[in-house]
Amino acid sequence: MIELITATQLDYFENIYLEVNGESTERDDYIVAETKRGMEMLRVVKPNYQVPENDIVEPDGKFIRAATDKDMEKFHENQSSAEEALQFCRKAISEEELDMQLVNAKYTLERKKLIFNFTSDERVDFRNLVRVLANRFKTRIELRQIGVRDEAKYLGGIGPCGRAHCCSTFLGDFVPVSIQMAKNQDLSLSPTKISGACGRLMCCLNYEDEYYENAREALPDVGQMIETPDGRGLVIGMNILDLVVKVKYKDDYIREFHCDELDAVGGVQ
Incomplete structure (x- = not known):
């Protein structure tokens, strides 16, 4: 493959x-x-x-x-023509008063089809627009409504990590991402912190979710009383990445333990 x-x-x-x-x-x-x-x-x-x-x-x-070199030449010519088609289509959309936002336009290599990708909050009746475009470009026209995640994938960009968007570099299909994944990883639930350029939850929340779920099963919950090598104490915090639990005792003494140390005394059930 x-x-x-x-x-x-x-x-x-x-x-x-x-x-x-x-x-x-x-x-x-x-x-x-x-x-x-x-x-x-x-x-x-x-x-x-x-x-x-x-x-x-x-x-x-x-x-x-x-x-071949000829294919490459034709490809670059098509890119230039597609940009002109994009400008014409934007003008036609304005004249038709359609509620849609164009993302890009692309010719197939042999120019048998001209594809326009667009976003819209609602379904759009673009039948008359297709007729206008077909009459202008004399080829088969395809208008494809895509979602905001697909839009970010086509446009590309740089994420908060400083690298190119995952969706526009190596991700094939989008994977389901939930707010629970952010909670599992103790991330800020502020939309500006956990949302990507598309405005939806960042795809990378899924990458380490399995590890965090398994780690949480091995660690006690915050607020739980557990047995430790120093006696019984209250869990007041944890470092999931290092599998370390912070425990507070009756005398307000605070100490940290690795989960292996707690397992040795049967602290985590």
Whole structure:
């Protein structure tokens, strides 16, 4: 299997040639493939690798050939034309008084289809807009309504961690993220702290959630009375990453214990 990316959309392709033009396929190579959207130029983000049977997903398209200089030239021409189409479409939307915000526009490699992605809070009747666009560009028009997370994925950007957004670099499908994950990790529940550029909960909350859930099962709850090597005390805090519990005794003496020390005296049941 090989991973490819185009317009910040990560796709998986099966049975791609192990070699292109006699050389191994490498990261950042370009190929031409037939996808559900049409013929597209794709950039390799991960060379061929074995995938466990349980992790196999439905391939997103069929490999056609390694990209040629002519393909690259056509790709850049299409990008320029798509930008002009985007400006025209924005003007048409304004004239039609439609409540929709364009995200981007893209031609398939052979210009058989022109795709516009947009966001909107409601369903939009864009039938007349499609007719206007088809008459102007003389090709098949596809208008796709996407969510705010998809918008962030297409546009890209830098997250609070200082790195490019996960969704626009390596994430394939979006995973469910809940506020409980933030609570499990003792994070601030302020929306500005745990929300991504899309305004939804950050995808990275999911990465360490399993560890935090398992750690919490091994540690006592704050406010719980437990047995420690120094006697019985009240849990007043914990460091989940280090599996350390802070305990307060009747004389207000405070001490920290690793969960292994508590297990040795049967402190955590």
